[in-house]
Amino acid sequence: MIIRLLCIGKTDEGWLQDGISKYEKRLKHYANFSLEIIPDVKQAKNLSNEQLKVKEGELLLKQLNTADQVILLDEHGEQMRSIEFARYLDKKMTAGVQRLVFIIGGPYGFSDAVYQRATGQLSLSKLTFSHQMIRLFFTEQLYRSFSILKGEPYHHE
Numbered sequence: 001m002i003i004r005l006l007c008i009g010k011t012d013e014g015w016l017q018d019g020i021s022k023y024e025k026r027l028k029h030y031a032n033f034s035l036e037i038i039p040d041v042k043q044a045k046n047l048s049n050e051q052l053k054v055k056e057g058e059l060l061l062k063q064l065n066t067a068d069q070v071i072l073l074d075e076h077g078e079q080m081r082s083i084e085f086a087r088y089l090d091k092k093m094t095a096g097v098q099r100l101v102f103i104i105g106g107p108y109g110f111s112d113a114v115y116q117r118a119t120g121q122l123s124l125s126k127l128t129f130s131h132q133m134i135r136l137f138f139t140e141q142l143y144r145s146f147s148i149l150k151g152e153p154y155h156h157e
Contacts (some may be wrong), residue, residue, distance in 0.1 A: 001092065002032045002099045003142070006063055008056050008106040009040040011132050023139035030146035035139065038063065040106075049108040057111030060103055068101045070118045072110055073134055077121030082155060085122075086145035104134050 011017045020035065027033040041047070041055045064070060069092070071077075080088060092100055102122070103114070107130075110118075124137050147154035 001097055002034075004099065004101045005033070005035045005104065005135070005138060005142075006038060006060055006101060007035065007104045007135055008038050008060070008131070010037055011135060013132065016132055016136050019136045020139050023136075023143045026143045027139065027146065030143075030150070033142065035135065036063070052106065053108050053111040054113070056106045057114040060105075060110075060114055061117060064101060064117065065099065068099045069097050069120075070101045070103060071120045071122050072114065072118045073102055073104045073124060073138060074110065074121040075123055075126075075128060077123040079123045079126070082141060082144050083148060083157065085141060086148035089142075089145050090149055102138065104131050104138070107131055 011020065024033065024035060038056070038059045041052060041059070044052050044055075047055065089100075103110075103118075105114070124134060124141065129137065144155050
């Protein structure tokens with residue numbers, strides 16, 4: 001199974017990028033994982049929040065194949081414990097899902113078209129985090145899930 005993480009805009013903070021890179025390297029032992037950055041919308045300052053979401057949505061939707069299972073990382077999504085997320089990934093692999101695409105939107109969220117395309121939504125917390133920090137939290141949780149599935153000692157319960 002291929003796992004992709006699509007994000008809008010580059011990671012500005014070096015310390016965040018260092019953490020993300022750490023878990024990307026670790027994930028190579030478990031999965032075909034890629035983190036892909038969609039460039040920020042040009043002249044975004046001239047757009048309303050809704051117009052910006054629509055433009056970002058168009059860019060995101062261009063990255064998807066028709067067979068992709070698309071999960072939005074969204075504050076209103078389903079919340080899972082790490083072990084539940086590991087089981088979720090295991091079910092997707094067992095079901096033969098070819099490409100599982102997780103998407104982190106821009107600071108104003110997702111357009112209606114992106115919500116309609118999604119096959120699910122996942123919330124990492126009831127707290128609100130910057131969309132750049134979510135990249136680090138998600139890559140760590142993905143690594144944690146694979147270590148759980150392999151029975152390795154990274155996760156303590």
